[in-house]
Amino acid sequence: MSEPLTxxxxxxxxxxxxxxSHDRAAIHAILDAAPLAHVAAADGDLPVVRPMTHWRIGDFxxxxxxxxxxxxxxxxxxxxxxxxxxxxxxxxxxxSAFAHSVNYRSVTLFAAATEVTDPAEKEKxxxxxxxxxxxxxxxxxxxxxxxxRDATLVLKMPxxxxxxxxxxxxxxxxxxDRDWPxxxxxxxxxxxPLPPVQDSSxxxxxxxxxxxxxxxxxxxxxxx
Amino acid sequence: MSEPLTxxxxxxxxxxxxxxSHDRAAIHAILDAAPLAHVAAADGDLPVVRPMTHWRIGDFxxxxxxxxxxxxxxxxxxxxxxxxxxxxxxxxxxxSAFAHSVNYRSVTLFAAATEVTDPAEKEKxxxxxxxxxxxxxxxxxxxxxxxxRDATLVLKMPxxxxxxxxxxxxxxxxxxDRDWPxxxxxxxxxxxPLPPVQDSSxxxxxxxxxxxxxxxxxxxxxxx
Numbered sequence: 001m002s003e004p005l006t007x008x009x010x011x012x013x014x015x016x017x018x019x020x021s022h023d024r025a026a027i028h029a030i031l032d033a034a035p036l037a038h039v040a041a042a043d044g045d046l047p048v049v050r051p052m053t054h055w056r057i058g059d060f061x062x063x064x065x066x067x068x069x070x071x072x073x074x075x076x077x078x079x080x081x082x083x084x085x086x087x088x089x090x091x092x093x094x095x096s097a098f099a100h101s102v103n104y105r106s107v108t109l110f111a112a113a114t115e116v117t118d119p120a121e122k123e124k125x126x127x128x129x130x131x132x133x134x135x136x137x138x139x140x141x142x143x144x145x146x147x148x149r150d151a152t153l154v155l156k157m158p159x160x161x162x163x164x165x166x167x168x169x170x171x172x173x174x175x176x177d178r179d180w181p182x183x184x185x186x187x188x189x190x191x192x193p194l195p196p197v198q199d200s201s202x203x204x205x206x207x208x209x210x211x212x213x214x215x216x217x218x219x220x221x222x223x224x
Numbered sequence: 225m226s227e228p229l230t231x232x233x234x235x236x237x238x239x240x241x242x243x244x245s246h247d248r249a250a251i252h253a254i255l256d257a258a259p260l261a262h263v264a265a266a267d268g269d270l271p272v273v274r275p276m277t278h279w280r281i282g283d284f285x286x287x288x289x290x291x292x293x294x295x296x297x298x299x300x301x302x303x304x305x306x307x308x309x310x311x312x313x314x315x316x317x318x319x320s321a322f323a324h325s326v327n328y329r330s331v332t333l334f335a336a337a338t339e340v341t342d343p344a345e346k347e348k349x350x351x352x353x354x355x356x357x358x359x360x361x362x363x364x365x366x367x368x369x370x371x372x373r374d375a376t377l378v379l380k381m382p383x384x385x386x387x388x389x390x391x392x393x394x395x396x397x398x399x400x401d402r403d404w405p406x407x408x409x410x411x412x413x414x415x416x417p418l419p420p421v422q423d424s425s426x427x428x429x430x431x432x433x434x435x436x437x438x439x440x441x442x443x444x445x446x447x448x
Binding site: 035036038040044046047048050051068069079080082083084086088091093095096097100104108127129133134137152178183184186187188191193195196197198199200202207208218 | 234238259260262265266267268271272275277292294303304306307308312321322328330332351353354361362366369372375401402406407410412416418419424431432433442
């Protein structure tokens with residue numbers, strides 16, 4: 001059992017707290033199981049949110065983006081960011097519209113980001129992104145050049161102020177609706193890899209690698 | 225060809241503009257192809273972003289949430305919201321880490337939301353959400369009660385200030401990297417329905433319905 005994160009006013013679970021947790025291992029597992037995060041910042045009164053590739057090493061979340069861009073600027077100015085990672089695990093089909101739901105796992109994280117500038121750390125961190133996508137791939141690639149390394153902005157956020165939420169299991173219809181004559185249950189969903197498409201410029205057929213465990217894993221089963 | 229949306233300072237495409245568009249039909253198609261949106265607001269200096277179920281009718285985007293909650297309050301106060309919808313279509317595996325990419329389709333929308341309060345409109349709009357999840361299902365359910373209708377907050381946003389971005393196609397490695405001996409290409413990804421799990425409280429086996437076209441559709445092919 002990992003040590004839970006400390007709740008703050010921003011990560012206190014206001015709604016449906018039984019679906020929520022501050023457990024560190026649960027939060028890490030959800031972050032690792034998704035290919036994409038949504039990152040938000042406030043530009044004065046205006047909210048800005050963008051999808052970004054994210055990855056995790058230990059108690060830090062990493063993001064990368066080009067050096068230009070509104071969010072990159074806000075992040076480099078030290079503004080607090082809010083990151084949301086959400087995985088859709090299934091559609092919950094009930095007897096009433098009201099009892100319909102979505103099975104999901106999500107994490108919300110608040111933190112200011114710092115730029116990773118140390119060259120050795122930056123290369124190690126970027127290798128970890130490649131290895132999240134395809135385990136072991138970073139060692140097979142044409143080595144990174146200084147120019148490439150410098151052109152990428154890598155941001156690092158501590159995973160301290162975060163919470164997880166999820167819904168799992170069958171519909172929870174009112175007892176009085178149980179006999180309503182319509183199919184009820186869950187249609188699970190998962191982000192599945194489809195047949196790989198090798199680049200047509202490669203003259204010989206090589207075996208395609210497998211994506212990391214974030215892809216193609218069936219959603220958790222059971223009930224929350 | 226649908227009439228494009230007007231660009232604004234907030235939806236002008238700053239980065240990689242060739243991957244972006246203000247085409248109304250393209251924006252609508254991406255919104256319809258995703259089960260989940262990320263909705264952000266600024267609470268003073270603090271950004272807040274949450275996953276929410278979204279759906280579209282004509283030129284309006286709808287969101288629904290419980291009446292309590294920080295984002296619901298900010299939305300009802302008339303704050304500008306930023307909505308991001310992103311679909312991961314595949315991992316682009318190149319010969320260098322730098323040329324790795326993600327194939328995706330995304331939309332960013334800015335607007336203030338208004339609450340849908342008219343009872344007849346609200347029921348029609350909530351029926352459209354059920355019918356997005358499973359076409360034709362709203363007519364088969366136990367009818368909505370007044371209490372259920374009143375317990376749900378439905379928000380409506382005009383799809384006027386929005387832009388779409390996407391990436392499609394194979395890796396674009398430098399010419400000098402083409403012979404590097406590692407598999408290169410795209411591993412497409414799609415949110416696929418898995419075998420349905422009927423609610424164990426139903427005494428007879430019924431045929432499970434099919435989810436809408438947002439689920440299980442292969443990603444677009446070709447090149448951008």
